[in-house]
Each structure stands twice: as structure tokens, then as C-alpha cells.
Amino acid sequence: MRNHLLQLGLILPSLCALAExxxxxDVQLLAVDTNEGVAVADYDNDGLLDxxxxxxxxxxxxxxxxxxxxxxxxxxxxxxxxxxxxxxxYDVNGDGLMDIVASDFFSEPVYWYQNPGNTKLxxxxxxxxxxxxxxxxxxxxxxxxxxxxxxxxxxxxxxxxQWNKNAPLLVWHRNxxxxxxxxxxxxxxxxxxxFGDINNDGREDxxxxxxxxxxxxxxxxxxxxxxxxDWSRDFSCPMIVRDVNGDGLxxxxxxxxxxxGVFVWLAETHAExxxxxxQFKEVKLDDSFSQAHAIHMADLDGDGRDExxxxxxxxxxxxxxxxxxxxxxxxxxxxxxxxxxIQRHVIAKGCGTGLQIRTADLDKDGxxxxxxxxxxxxxxxxxxxx
Numbered sequence: 001m002r003n004h005l006l007q008l009g010l011i012l013p014s015l016c017a018l019a020e021x022x023x024x025x026d027v028q029l030l031a032v033d034t035n036e037g038v039a040v041a042d043y044d045n046d047g048l049l050d051x052x053x054x055x056x057x058x059x060x061x062x063x064x065x066x067x068x069x070x071x072x073x074x075x076x077x078x079x080x081x082x083x084x085x086x087x088x089x090y091d092v093n094g095d096g097l098m099d100i101v102a103s104d105f106f107s108e109p110v111y112w113y114q115n116p117g118n119t120k121l122x123x124x125x126x127x128x129x130x131x132x133x134x135x136x137x138x139x140x141x142x143x144x145x146x147x148x149x150x151x152x153x154x155x156x157x158x159x160x161x162q163w164n165k166n167a168p169l170l171v172w173h174r175n176x177x178x179x180x181x182x183x184x185x186x187x188x189x190x191x192x193x194x195f196g197d198i199n200n201d202g203r204e205d206x207x208x209x210x211x212x213x214x215x216x217x218x219x220x221x222x223x224x225x226x227x228x229x230d231w232s233r234d235f236s237c238p239m240i241v242r243d244v245n246g247d248g249l250x251x252x253x254x255x256x257x258x259x260x261g262v263f264v265w266l267a268e269t270h271a272e273x274x275x276x277x278x279q280f281k282e283v284k285l286d287d288s289f290s291q292a293h294a295i296h297m298a299d300l301d302g303d304g305r306d307e308x309x310x311x312x313x314x315x316x317x318x319x320x321x322x323x324x325x326x327x328x329x330x331x332x333x334x335x336x337x338x339x340x341x342i343q344r345h346v347i348a349k350g351c352g353t354g355l356q357i358r359t360a361d362l363d364k365d366g367x368x369x370x371x372x373x374x375x376x377x378x379x380x381x382x383x384x385x386x
Contacts, residue, residue, distance in 0.1 A: 043121070054378075140161070153174075163190065188211060193235075294355055295310040296308075352376055357371075
């Protein structure tokens with residue numbers, strides 16, 4: 001029998017940090033397809049956040065309006081997969097209109113889709129596809145627009161995680177002409193990616209399925225990154241780096257993408273020197289569902305503390321993963337400042353995730369909605385917290 005929730009102490013409902021929970025949500029289905037990427041941005045510049053998900057974007061109609069899908073792009077199928085596994089909103093050409101950058105598992109090129117502007121948006125015209133970068137890889141597990149500016153030039157970078165453990169880890173950054181050029185971080189990769197200061201030296205590192213790359217001092221592209229093979233397994237996209245128990249050491253939060261389990265690795269020591277190995281204590285948050293392929297943290301109740309959001313990816317390996325036929329669900333977890341009391345809250349049953357989880361205040365009422373796109377459709381989970 002599975003241990004659904006492991007606690008490091010008693011669950012105390014009266015704790016102030018947990019007093020606002022559970023937060024309730026209403027589920028709204030926007031469309032049904034097998035696309036698994038999703039992004040949120042104001043695509044028509046009307047001051048309201050819209051949603052893009054695969055073939056369509058959905059204009060935010062405001063209160064009491066109807067969300068209607070409008071064309072973005074044509075996407076082929078690859079077996080049971082739509083060729084879309086990550087999506088990001090980004091004004092690529094700097095014209096003041098948000099474009100869409102999208103990748104898929106099987107294709108080397110990554111394309112961006114140019115926002116055609118309001119007149120053509122109103123007519124439902126397709127967006128203009130253009131080459132963004134060439135990954136030279138066909139094992140793309142995840143594509144990420146970096147938001148912590150590795151190159152320290154104020155420009156966005158793109159990084160592609162590869163499930164192939166022996167694929168190089170490449171990052172693309174813009175040169176002085178605005179062209180994206182690649183830089184090799186290292187020669188090892190693997191399912192899962194994360195960003196954060198995992199060794200507590202004040203510099204952002206990169207985590208992959210086979211270990212982690214230590215960011216060097218100074219220019220990160222002028223010298224080698226030290227690779228630490230401290231683990232080897234499949235991880236969620238992303239893995240999240242943060243101090244969960246207030247001891248001053250950054251920990252790692254991750255989901256098992258193709259089996260059961262959501263975990264926290266509590267850091268036990270600093271890693272110092274090129275050959276030092278990080279030491280963790282594993283805490284199992286939950287093993288009641290499988291395929292926690294995407295995880296996300298956001299403040300759902302407005303108390304200034306982030307909650308951990310995840311759920312069951314629907315038919316991740318076309319139904320071949322353990323637990324794949326079980327009912328999908330989306331959940332979130334809370335804990336106190338010392339990580340001594342953990343609570344699990346079910347957001348929705350019968351609704352699963354894809355490869356990305358987004359949060360945004362879609363109705364401008366001061367709280368965050370959850371937006372997912374997966375093989376059971378694109379869905380908004382409306383936050384009812386007051």
C-alpha cells in the first residue's frame with residue numbers, strides 16, 4: 001500500500017502558514033487536443049492576459065465573456081503526440097507585439113511565430129513562422145527561455161534539455177547583431193532541467209538528469225563549467241531550486257516524470273571544490289499518482305508564500321508508464337517555514353497536466369489562475385480565493 005503523504009511532523013491545521021488552505025478552483029475547458037505546451041501573454045495589447053496553446057490562442061474576453069480559440073499555427077502529429085512540447089511568449093523582433101516560440105520533441109529547428117498584429121488577429125489569420133534557433137538535436141525534452149540572464153547582457157537566452165544523456169547541453173544567446181548563437185555548457189544532459197544556486201556559492205547553476213553544471217566566476221561563456229555527476233535518473237521539467245526549510249542551504253524539488261512520486265531533496269552540506277559531491281536527504285511528498293512531469297511554484301492564496309503545484313501528466317508515454325490509466329488530477333502542497341508540517345490539497349480531479357504549468361491573474365481580481373495544456377485539453381483553473 002502506498003504511503004500517500006510523508007510528514008516530517010504532525011499536520012497542524014491551525015498553523016498560520018496553512019490557515020488559508022485549501023484554495024478552491026473551478027475548471028474551464030477551452031479546447032480538446034493533444035498539444036502539451038502553453039504560454040500566457042497579452043497578445044492583442046488590450047491590457048488583458050491571453051492564452052496560447054499549440055494551434056490556437058485564446059483571447060481574454062474579460063468578465064462574463066466567452067473564450068474562443070483563434071488560429072496561430074499548423075502542427076503535425078507524431079503518433080499520439082502533437083509536435084509541440086514547449087511554448088513561450090517573447091517579443092522576438094522587438095515590435096511591441098508578443099510572439100510565440102515553440103519547440104517539439106523530434107525536430108531540430110525551433111520556430112518563432114510572428115504576431116501579425118490586431119487587424120490580422122481579428123481576421124483569424126495564421127501567424128508567420130520563422131526560424132528561431134537550430135538545436136541540432138532530435139531528443140528535445142524541453143525548451144526554456146531563461147529569465148535569469150546567464151550572459152548578464154539583459155537579453156533572453158534559450159536552452160534545450162535533451163532526454164539523451166550523452167547529448168551536449170547547449171544554450172543560445174544573442175550576439176551584438178541580435179542573432180542567436182550557441183554555446184556548449186557541457187557534454188552531458190538527461191531528462192529534466194533546473195536552474196538555481198544548488199551549491200550556495202551565489203551563482204546560478206544548471207541541473208540536468210545526469211548531474212549539475214557549476215557556473216564559473218565571471219563571464220559564463222568565457223570558461224568551462226564544472227560538471228558534477230551527482231545523480232542519474234529522470235527528473236521533472238523543471239526541477240526547482242530553493243531553500244524550503246530555512247536552514248540557509250538550497251534544496252531541490254522534483255517530480256518523477258514517468259513513475260510515481262513527488263520529492264524534496266533537502267541539502268545536508270555545502271559543495272566546495274571541483275570534486276565535492278552534494279549530499280541530500282530525500283523526502284517523499286506524495287506517491288499517490290504518477291507522471292508528475294511538470295512542477296511549478298506560485299502564491300495561490302496571496303500570503304506571500306509560494307505553493308508547489310503539480311499533477312498527473314496525461315498519457316505521458318502513450319499509456320505505457322506506471323499508473324497511466326489512473327484518473328488524472330492536479331494538486332498543490334503547503335508547508336510551514338521549517339518544513340515540519342506538510343499538507344496536500346487536491347485542486348481538481350479528472351483534469352491533468354501536459355508539459356508546462358502556468359499561473360497568471362487572468363481576471364484581475366488579485367489572485368492567480370492555473371493554466372495547463374495536455375492530452376485532455378487546454379484548461380483554466382479559476383482561483384476562487386477571496
